[in-house]
């Protein structure tokens with residue numbers, strides 16, 4: 360049976376115009392002076408995405424937009440960020456390519472993780488990032504997993520004592536178009552494997568960094584995974600897919616719904632914007648993503 364509107368349209372040969380909900384705000388929907396108002400999602404930004412903008416300039420824009428924190432910047436800029444009222448949401452450590460999958464990296468990873476824990480304590484950051492590193496040719500998956508766990512176990516007591524959470528980032532290995540849009544060869548490219556590693560660490564100080572962009576590419580079913588795994592998640596990242604770009608209507612992830620799902624789990628830590636701006640005005644892009652996530 361036709362709905363009343365359709366019957367009327369058929370009678371007059373007029374097309375039916377339905378008011379469709381828009382998942383993502385368009386670029387022209389963001390006011391030039393938008394500031395975060397709801398603050399229910401505690402927003403941060405990954406500084407590297409805004410290279411080559413000088414970090415002090417980025418810090419000023421973040422404070423102006425009302426972001427609560429910043430991460431992914433050289434620690435030498437932490438005092439300036441704090442001076443401008445920003446928190447440090449996450450401290451870097453070893454890179455994503457040289458991780459604990461390979462025992463040759465253990466000494467370096469342990470040293471970097473411990474020194475990053477010290478930095479996190481000094482600047483009041485809650486977390487330090489870690490990665491698995493790249494798959495080693497010929498190494499069995501079980502060995503690679505054990506190597507990762509063996510390395511993290513050398514640090515977990517220190518993290519616990521200092522009350523700093525190590526967050527393991529899952530990354531996509533599918534996008535090979537750009538060195539920062541995907542990481543072919545990354546061992547922790549299956550979010551289920553990363554969750555399994557987090558479970559095996561069995562510590563409130565070892566959690567998953569759930570990057571919505573990477574999960575969408577590798578596993579999908581983003582909201583269900585957030586609901587199922589929230590107790591193992593210690594940090595979130597964003598970006599539009601495909602292209603690791605703005606969170607606008609040209610990409611496929613429904614960010615307002617994802618943010619609401621995150622809030623519904625009781626999450627009260629940080630969500631950092633980690634998209635690579637494509638617009639001619641990267642700060643308008645940051646303002647826009649802040650608006651999309653300010654649910």
Ligand SMILES: O=C(O)C(=O)CO
Nearest residue numbers: 455528530539570633
């Ligand atoms: O690609 C990412 O999300 C990373 O954090 C790699 O550093």
